[in-house]
Amino acid sequence: MAPRVVVFNNMITPYTNRLYNELVSRGLDLAVLSCTAQEADRSWAGSFTPRYTTRTVPGISIPLSRSRHTHVNVGIARALKRLAPDLLFVNGLYPSMLAGAAWARANGKPLALTIDGWRETMPNTAYHRLARPWLLRQCGAVVCCSDKGRAYFSGEGVHDADLFVVPLVPAWDPPKTVPDFQERPFHLLWCARINDDAKNAIFFENVAIALGRILPALKVRVVGSGVAEQRMLTRLAAAGIEVRHDSYVPWPSISEVYLQSRLLLLPSLLEPWGLVCNEALQCGVPCLVSPHVGAAGELVRDHDNGLVCALDEQAWVDAARALLDQPARWRTMSQQARQSVRSDALQDAASRFIAAVDHLVDAPGRQEAVQ
Known part of the structure; x- marks a missing residue:
C-alpha cells in the first residue's frame, strides 16, 4: 500500500500545483496542508485545480519584508492527525513548520525538509541558527531545487545520500514555436x-x-x-x-x-x-x-x-x-x-521527488516516537 505523503507548505503556487498533480497521476497518495491560501502580494488563488486533498490551517501571515513572510498557525496537530501522513515534508523554518516537525517527531513519522535557496539566501538570524540544526536533525531527507542548495545543506552536515535536487518547473508548457x-x-x-x-x-x-x-x-x-x-x-x-x-x-x-x-x-x-x-x-x-x-x-x-x-x-x-x-x-x-529547457522537465522533477519519498520509506525517521 502506498504511503500517505503530506506536504506542509506556506501556500500552493501554480508551479507547485503542477508538480503535485503530476505526482498524483503517478499514484502518489498526496495531501497538502498550507499556512495560507495566498500571501498578500500574490494573485493566483483559485486559478488552478488541485487533484489532491488540500487543507489550510487558521493563522496569520507576518510580513518580514516586501517579499518574505513568516506564518504562525493554530490547529496544526489536529489537521495533521486528520490527514494521517505516513511521511511529512515541511517547506521551511516558519514557527508553524517547526510545530509540524515536532508533531512528526512525537508520532514517529519520517520527516523531510523541502526548501528553495542556497548559501546567499538562507536567513542567518539567531532564530534560524537555533531552528535549522534542530530541524535538520529530525529529517531523513532534504529536498532542494538546485545544486547550490545541495552544496549548502551538505556543508550543514546533511549526508549526501539524504540530499535530493528537485528542479523547479514552470506552471505551463513551452510554446511549440517562438517569434524571431x-x-x-x-x-x-x-x-x-x-x-x-x-x-x-x-x-x-x-x-x-x-x-x-x-x-x-x-x-x-x-x-x-x-x-x-x-x-x-x-x-x-x-x-x-x-x-x-x-x-x-x-x-x-x-x-x-x-x-x-x-x-x-x-x-x-x-x-x-x-x-x-x-x-x-x-x-x-x-x-x-x-x-x-x-x-x-x-x-x-x-x-x-x-x-x-x-x-x-x-x-x-x-x-x-x-x-x-x-x-x-x-x-x-x-x-x-x-x-536548455528539458522537454521532460516535469516528469524528471516528479521522479526525483518520488525518489525522496522512497528514501524516507526505506530509511525510517531518525527520531523515535516521543510519548
Whole structure:
C-alpha cells in the first residue's frame, strides 16, 4: 500500500500545483496542508485545480519584508492527525513548520525538509541558527531545487545520500514555436516585484536609461508591482523610453509577455532561484542575470543561453547592447535557451521527488516516537 505523503507548505503556487498533480497521476497518495491560501502580494488563488486533498490551517501571515513572510498557525496537530501522513515534508523554518516537525517527531513519522535557496539566501538570524540544526536533525531527507542548495545543506552536515535536487518547473508548457528577433517589439523585460532590497530595481532602471541613450527607440516591458513601481515608470518615461506596464499578468497568459521580449534582465541581490528564467528560456528569451540569482551558472549559462554578469552597470549595458545589436548572435542564444529547457522537465522533477519519498520509506525517521 502506498504511503500517505503530506506536504506542509506556506501556500500552493501554480508551479507547485503542477508538480503535485503530476505526482498524483503517478499514484502518489498526496495531501497538502498550507499556512495560507495566498500571501498578500500574490494573485493566483483559485486559478488552478488541485487533484489532491488540500487543507489550510487558521493563522496569520507576518510580513518580514516586501517579499518574505513568516506564518504562525493554530490547529496544526489536529489537521495533521486528520490527514494521517505516513511521511511529512515541511517547506521551511516558519514557527508553524517547526510545530509540524515536532508533531512528526512525537508520532514517529519520517520527516523531510523541502526548501528553495542556497548559501546567499538562507536567513542567518539567531532564530534560524537555533531552528535549522534542530530541524535538520529530525529529517531523513532534504529536498532542494538546485545544486547550490545541495552544496549548502551538505556543508550543514546533511549526508549526501539524504540530499535530493528537485528542479523547479514552470506552471505551463513551452510554446511549440517562438517569434524571431524582429517580431519581438520589446528590447528589455522586467518581470518581478519592483523593489530595491531584493530585486535591485534601480540597477535595472539605470541600465535601461543608459541603453536608451545608445539604442534608438528602446522599448521596455515591465510586469510587476512594488514599492519602487512609480519611481521606475517615472524615470523610464523621463528618459524618453517607451514602456508597457502591467502590475500583474495571470500565469496562464504570461508566456505572451516573454514571446514579445528579446532579453530578460534579473539583477537581483537576493534570489533563491528565479523561476522567471525557466519561463523566459522556454520562450526563447536569453537571460542576463547577476551572480546572486540561484539559477545563475546552473540553468542560465554564461555566453550559452544567457549572460551572468557582476553588478557593474556599464558591463550590463555593454552585454545587453552586444546581444541586441547582433540579431544573428541573439538567434543562436535564443535557440540554445529553448534547448536548455528539458522537454521532460516535469516528469524528471516528479521522479526525483518520488525518489525522496522512497528514501524516507526505506530509511525510517531518525527520531523515535516521543510519548
